[in-house]
Amino acid sequence: MILLIGNEPLLSDMVTxxxxxxxxxxxxxxxxxxxxxxxxSTNSGVYSAVIVFDPPLYGSDIPLFLAHLQPLWPPxxxxxxxxxxxxxxxxxxxxxxxxxxxxxxxxFHIRELLVLLKESLIGGAxxxxx
Amino acid sequence: xKPGYTMDRRETVHWYAPLRLxxxxxxxxxxxxxxxxxxxxxxxxxxxxxxxxNAIRFGYSALVAGLFLGVGSxxxxxxxxxxxxxxxxxxxxxxxxxxxxxxxxxxxTDDPILSAIGASASxxxxxxxxxxxLLFPRKYLAPLTFHHRxxxxxxxxxxxxxxxxxxxxxxALDAIERHLFPTSIPSWWTVLYFCYYLLALVxxxxxxxxxxxxxxxxxxxxxxxxxxxxxxxxxxxxxVSVIPRVFGFLPSQFTSDSQFSTLTVFVLPLSLGYSxxxxxxxxxxxxxxxxxxxxxxxxxxxxxxxxxxxVNSLVTQGQTLISTLIxxxxxxxxxxxxxxxxxxxxxxxxxxxxxxxxxxxxxxxxVRIPLDLExxxxxxxxxxxxxxxxxxxxxxxxxxxxxxxxxxxxxxxxLQNAFRRRAIEGLSPQRFSDVxxxxxxxxxISRLAESSRPLYMSELHQAxxxxxxxxxxxxxxxxxxxxxxxxxxxxxxxxxxxxxxxLGERGDRQSYAGPDFEAINYILSQYAADLDNARxxxxxxQAYERQKELDQLKDQFIVTASHELxxxxxxxxxxxxxxxxxDDQLPPxxxxxxxxxARRSCEELETMVANIMDVGRVEVxxxxxKLKSALLRERVTQNMEIFQAQAQxxxxxxxxxxxxxxxxxxxxxxxxxxLLNLVGNAIKYSPPGSPIDVSAERLGELxxxxxxxxxxxxxxxxxxYLFEQFYRLERDMNSPVRGVGLGLSxxxxxxxxxxxxxxxxxxxxxxxxxxxxxxxxxxxxxTLPDEARGNDAEERKEDHASV
Numbered sequence: 001m002i003l004l005i006g007n008e009p010l011l012s013d014m015v016t017x018x019x020x021x022x023x024x025x026x027x028x029x030x031x032x033x034x035x036x037x038x039x040x041s042t043n044s045g046v047y048s049a050v051i052v053f054d055p056p057l058y059g060s061d062i063p064l065f066l067a068h069l070q071p072l073w074p075p076x077x078x079x080x081x082x083x084x085x086x087x088x089x090x091x092x093x094x095x096x097x098x099x100x101x102x103x104x105x106x107x108f109h110i111r112e113l114l115v116l117l118k119e120s121l122i123g124g125a126x127x128x129x130x
Numbered sequence: 131x132k133p134g135y136t137m138d139r140r141e142t143v144h145w146y147a148p149l150r151l152x153x154x155x156x157x158x159x160x161x162x163x164x165x166x167x168x169x170x171x172x173x174x175x176x177x178x179x180x181x182x183x184n185a186i187r188f189g190y191s192a193l194v195a196g197l198f199l200g201v202g203s204x205x206x207x208x209x210x211x212x213x214x215x216x217x218x219x220x221x222x223x224x225x226x227x228x229x230x231x232x233x234x235x236x237x238x239t240d241d242p243i244l245s246a247i248g249a250s251a252s253x254x255x256x257x258x259x260x261x262x263x264l265l266f267p268r269k270y271l272a273p274l275t276f277h278h279r280x281x282x283x284x285x286x287x288x289x290x291x292x293x294x295x296x297x298x299x300x301x302a303l304d305a306i307e308r309h310l311f312p313t314s315i316p317s318w319w320t321v322l323y324f325c326y327y328l329l330a331l332v333x334x335x336x337x338x339x340x341x342x343x344x345x346x347x348x349x350x351x352x353x354x355x356x357x358x359x360x361x362x363x364x365x366x367x368x369x370v371s372v373i374p375r376v377f378g379f380l381p382s383q384f385t386s387d388s389q390f391s392t393l394t395v396f397v398l399p400l401s402l403g404y405s406x407x408x409x410x411x412x413x414x415x416x417x418x419x420x421x422x423x424x425x426x427x428x429x430x431x432x433x434x435x436x437x438x439x440x441v442n443s444l445v446t447q448g449q450t451l452i453s454t455l456i457x458x459x460x461x462x463x464x465x466x467x468x469x470x471x472x473x474x475x476x477x478x479x480x481x482x483x484x485x486x487x488x489x490x491x492x493x494x495x496x497v498r499i500p501l502d503l504e505x506x507x508x509x510x511x512x513x514x515x516x517x518x519x520x521x522x523x524x525x526x527x528x529x530x531x532x533x534x535x536x537x538x539x540x541x542x543x544x545l546q547n548a549f550r551r552r553a554i555e556g557l558s559p560q561r562f563s564d565v566x567x568x569x570x571x572x573x574x575i576s577r578l579a580e581s582s583r584p585l586y587m588s589e590l591h592q593a594x595x596x597x598x599x600x601x602x603x604x605x606x607x608x609x610x611x612x613x614x615x616x617x618x619x620x621x622x623x624x625x626x627x628x629x630x631x632x633l634g635e636r637g638d639r640q641s642y643a644g645p646d647f648e649a650i651n652y653i654l655s656q657y658a659a660d661l662d663n664a665r666x667x668x669x670x671x672q673a674y675e676r677q678k679e680l681d682q683l684k685d686q687f688i689v690t691a692s693h694e695l696x697x698x699x700x701x702x703x704x705x706x707x708x709x710x711x712x713d714d715q716l717p718p719x720x721x722x723x724x725x726x727x728a729r730r731s732c733e734e735l736e737t738m739v740a741n742i743m744d745v746g747r748v749e750v751x752x753x754x755x756k757l758k759s760a761l762l763r764e765r766v767t768q769n770m771e772i773f774q775a776q777a778q779x780x781x782x783x784x785x786x787x788x789x790x791x792x793x794x795x796x797x798x799x800x801x802x803x804x805l806l807n808l809v810g811n812a813i814k815y816s817p818p819g820s821p822i823d824v825s826a827e828r829l830g831e832l833x834x835x836x837x838x839x840x841x842x843x844x845x846x847x848x849x850x851y852l853f854e855q856f857y858r859l860e861r862d863m864n865s866p867v868r869g870v871g872l873g874l875s876x877x878x879x880x881x882x883x884x885x886x887x888x889x890x891x892x893x894x895x896x897x898x899x900x901x902x903x904x905x906x907x908x909x910x911x912x913t914l915p916d917e918a919r920g921n922d923a924e925e926r927k928e929d930h931a932s933v
Binding site: 108 | 689690692693696697698699700701703704705707708711712720727731865
């Protein structure tokens, strides 16, 4: 299960269609909606393995999102990998994103997304920002 | 229309108005000529033995008398307080009569007529002078109101006025009786006669002393000038004639003839008139002060010479040449000291205003730390407040946009706010609430800058002064009689008017005049450099802040543009890759959908790139834009075809309500850009299924085009910024609706270049949507194609009727 957070319908649609081949996806428009879904889904035993996050231009608080995610997540399971989609690298600093996470800069090829997904699912060391 | 000229905006003065003011001086002049002829007729038959000397005596008396009459007339003409003017005129008239007949009365023994005229006139002169001091410079006599009837001081003062006037009349009668009917005078008349002089002199001295103790700067200055006149007029006579003769400490050959020692008496009318007129006329009185210094210096030298000669004669009996030379050398050594001393004393004792103003400024000038604009203005205001005893002060400083704006920008003091409003409304023809600042290039500001002195507010708005109108104004003394007015002074620094100082009425309710102009210029000159430096520092600081804001906007734009461009690009790339990688696995409807989405992304990108590229170019193109006539409906319909596919997909109606034919002046390409932006925005920011209305109507010579949607609307607080570059609504920052905040600013530039205006109308309420409206010029018939001219003429007739 891959959770897709983003309020760009065009991009979400494209990513969903690209991942349809081998993954199950769920789209949410915001961090709040994503947390609500995670809470519901974990209660029913469904866990997303990866979160693909296309943050909005303004008003996104990633550390807060991660801080809220942690208590919702079962302690026995590792936190899901977060792949962030950013228009430019400078935004990572502005959004206070934790270092060492997966970053996919726009525009990207579908193949790059798939490779990143595979790597994160296999559980290898997260690559440096691309 | 009756002959007349406009004196100010409210009042028209007729040509015969000055004649009313001329009446009293004309009567005085007639009396002067009559008395002079009478004096000459009775004096010269007795003065034939030494005709030259006697003619000089006669001429000098006539001159002094003429001076009194002239000063009295000028004061009558110009003084604002009419009662003061009348009293001084009466005093001068009496003194004129005294001096006119003086030669005959003194030199022709037993001339009863001239002696009676001289004595009665001099008796009459004291009373108006004594009453005058109760009104000027300090006003002790209040208007007779119900409240004042029971005021003890007012009752006493009025009793004094009645008494002194009665005694003056009695003394005048006594003088006439004494000279014409000497045998019929009872002895108690003489007692009353002396009582009158004693009372008048004591009252004058007391009034002077009391006034001086209680007076403000200007009033003290006026009193000093009174005293100066008396001192200079009578001191030489007292020093070299009267005192030596009365006390007898000098042999009679060393006392001067009083006819010569009283030569300085001409200073008396001059100083009296000057002390009043100095504050009524708008001339710089520095030269008068200098002349007064020279007079005093010359007087000092004369007294020194007299003393040296007298002492030398007493000590050496005039026998020794060596001792005479020694005294001569002493005189030469002392002369410069006396000359400079007298001049300095004149400045110090009689014109001490400037030193007072300097003393006000000095403490504030010791501040050596750089001050900001508000601090300098505050210091300057304190000095002005003390100098002119008014809190009605408004200082406007020139900013980078060539506008004068009040400093400080805001004040909580309601009185100061009211004065500031009055000052700005006076300076600017616009209403206060509409004034962002006063344009430095207005006619009134230019007039102020060209003027050699500060101007009253009413003068700023008068027609340009021609020599004829100036003469009339000078004769009329219009400002002297006008109601209190604001005074506007330019603040000069480095050859530029960097500020405007507006002063309200003086605390002592007198008008601003020559000495004030000098003082204001002096005070402003001391602060001009500080003001200019503070102003420039403020400008630099504001420029820096503005640059910082621009940098932030630029950074924000780069972030936004980067995000907004890369997102559709990513989607487009993704769909194309999906199409190429999974083409054989995709159903036909998905393939068509992918292609449509990729195409829409392409169009979005194209619009955004075009806007970014246009942002700099439109400004240049706008200057070279060539407008031509076009049918509005045709142009709009053509451009709407672009949105047809999207409208169908979103189930929208794009409804047009545009009359046809409707010719407007446009640049085709640019009109297309405006329509695409406005209709594109309407589609982007309103829900699918809601209609878009594009309508047009004619408003006189303008075409009004409106694009209406039923979307979220534009919050009222954000509407003023909507057409600024890079501005995006707070709400849209995180919405999927793409944009970089350039479209509307480009529309604004284009519409304005085509001679129109653009605005938004929106309640900001969700669902009520918004209307983006703009105007274009309607094509005139000479710009229409030949085949359209006939139809257009008919259209215009109908339109004018409906408008």
